[in-house]
């Protein structure tokens with residue numbers, strides 16, 4: 001059978017209570033007294049207005065709607081005894097009796113109560129006599145003070161003076177000027193304590209209790225806790241500085257060791273103490289805690305009801321049925337129901353307030369965007385100081401705290417972001433809200449991340465993934481073993497034995513390089529298997545130019561996040577490149593650097609060390625002769641240079657995508673063609689060198705033939721190159737057509753189809769040519785060596 005239930009109140013807290021009760025399978029209608037007219041008849045809510053909030057009148061409403069249970073939202077009716085008078089009328093009330101509500105109604109009582117039950121709190125003294133209080137401040141106080149009106153003052157009766165003079169003024173405002181009315185008949189002067197505030201609430205039936213997640217309110221009106229106190233400008237739960245990270249140990253009560261301790265030293269002693277003093281507390285007990293850096297807990301105050309806006313972030317986290325909990329409390333059997341279940345998520349609420357709040361503020365201003373905001377997934381707008389205009393459609397402001405935008409999400413950060421994004425959909429004149437709700441918690445979480453950086457994986461660096469990559473690499477690296485290799489991967493330094501490799505008087509030759517922005521295309525197309533060949537080729541082709549045999553290679557792979565698959569493919573390309581050039585992959589580094597690179601991005605670099613017998617070092621500058629032949633070996637395409645230009649031409653000029661078919665080869669996409677790996681010239685060139693007659697080699701990289709060939713020429717000699725004596729690969733022709741480049745510029749930018757040039761003795765031409773061809777190279781005689789008119793003239797290329 002379904003039940004109707006009555007909720008007393010009209011604010012954001014009461015909206016959240018009704019909203020949660022309506023999710024119960026036991027609840028039919030929620031009757032709100034007086035409620036908010038915007039909610040009238042929405043979601044099974046019925047508002048009833050009474051001339052006066054008293055027991056008999058509320059009981060009448062209950063009889064009319066067949067209600068047996070009343071949930072009281074705010075403290076004032078509780079302190080005035082509504083619970084007792086309802087009970088007299090035979091209606092159950094969730095909310096303490098007048099005698100129990102005094103725990104909030106009188107701060108003086110509450111402080112004395114804490115002392116009686118050894119509940120930790122700041123030291124203090126209560127006064128009903130103004131002059132005695134003055135004397136105490138003047139003569140006895142030796143601590144920074146907080147001066148509190150003892151009675152209920154809507155969160156405004158607490159003053160924090162900076163010195164004794166201000167303290168005396170504060171005392172005067174409360175006790176003489178009576179700014180807070182009768183709430184100021186008695187004052188509490190207590191010691192100011194430092195720390196983080198936490199709102200800890202529990203349901204209680206007078207004996208046992210069930211705790212709620214710790215929340216944090218934002219009391220002051222302005223960002224960074226500036227300006228006067230308010231009823232609360234926003235809240236979030238659970239508070240990480242209390243319960244730690246989501247993965248932290250849960251303790252006995254589900255929210256960690258600190259909450260366990262707060263239950264043992266504060267909540268349970270309070271519930272027991274109230275019962276022992278003949279004031280059993282049934283309802284929600286709210287402890288305002290101050291938690292010091294050393295995790296010491298002190299109670300600032302008790303409240304006898306749920307917090308506002310804490311309720312708006314706590315109830316969305318409650319998975320259990322609120323109606324069942326409330327019934328168990330009023331029936332004195334809270335220990336008969338299972339431990340409450342809470343979502344493992346974060347909830348945040350931002351209060352939008354009227355201009356001028358917490359002082360005077362206008363009312364009746366139209367509000368736009370509430371429905372749009374409410375319809376965002378994860379967002380609930382709780383109505384507080386809102387009302388319907390006379391047209392029964394327009395929503396108007398009618399209070400200081402107008403509404404609360406609440407968001408629940410997996411992480412605190414995303415919940416905060418989404419709440420702030422959504423609140424912007426709402427508009428009313430002078431709307432103000434704090435921009436830093438939850439910021440302290442985010443800062444805390446971030447600082448914890450830094451502290452915990454020993455647990456490397458939390459920072460985004462996953463050692464396990466790294467290890468897995470290494471496991472995958474080991475067999476590939478092993479397959480590149482060659483004479484001279486001394487150890488497996490994993491040592492600190494990688495070793496190589498030149499003697500064992502057959503060298504007698506070696507000169508070591510090394511080269512380092514990266515792949516440049518060709519990587520961008522690989523990453524965009526998710527093709528990672530050949531880019532490692534480019535890397536090796538860029539290094540070993542340089543080494544072989546000196547006549548050296550590349551012996552070993554080490555790579556450096558850096559990425560935002562290691563994807564085992566991608567890293568393994570990249571490194572398998574490196575291993576392949578090494579194998580095809582006879583050099584061993586003897587070491588490397590896989591670096592995961594979140595923040596430096598984005599997830600999905602990586603950079604690749606490496607270097608090779610080779611050796612050549614001292615007397616075989618190239619180029620043989622002294623042997624250059626006029627008429628020496630320039631033999632060009634075909635490239636495989638663009639190789640690994642000029643890709644910033646290539647990408648510009650394709651992306652900005654071609655009107656095509658990398659995934660479109662090649663205009664020159666329908667069997668491939670443009671991207672596939674552009675990823676053709678750089679050719680490895682090592683084995684063919686070493687064989688050619690061995691045959692004799694090779695004076696020099698030039699690796700044609702960035703700068704093209706024009707800039708690279710002269711690097712190996714002696715002064716006084718020139719390269720005369722017959723343009724057109726070889727075929728320009730279609731990919732380069734296509735790029736040229738996009739860029740409309742001059743021939744001169746083209747030859748300076750791309751290899752134009754020649755990846756390596758050998759300078760050879762003409763008598764050896766046929767031999768060398770046939771050796772290269774037997775290594776599957778395509779070779780062209782592209783020109784000859786000529787003498788400059790001046791023997792000191794710098795070498796250059798002349799195209800004919």
Ligand SMILES: Nc1ncnc2c1ncn2[C@@H]1O[C@H](COP(=O)(O)OP(=O)(O)O)[C@@H](O)[C@H]1O
Nearest residue numbers: 122146155156157158190191192193288300301
């Ligand atoms: N002893 C204290 N030391 C430091 N700050 C205090 C102390 N007592 C109160 N405060 C500050 O004043 C606020 C209001 O005090 P509180 O006792 O919670 O009264 P109320 O909520 O009834 O206004 C607290 O939330 C806290 O920020």
Ligand SMILES: [Mg+2]
Nearest residue numbers: 155288300301
């Ligand atoms: Mg308070």
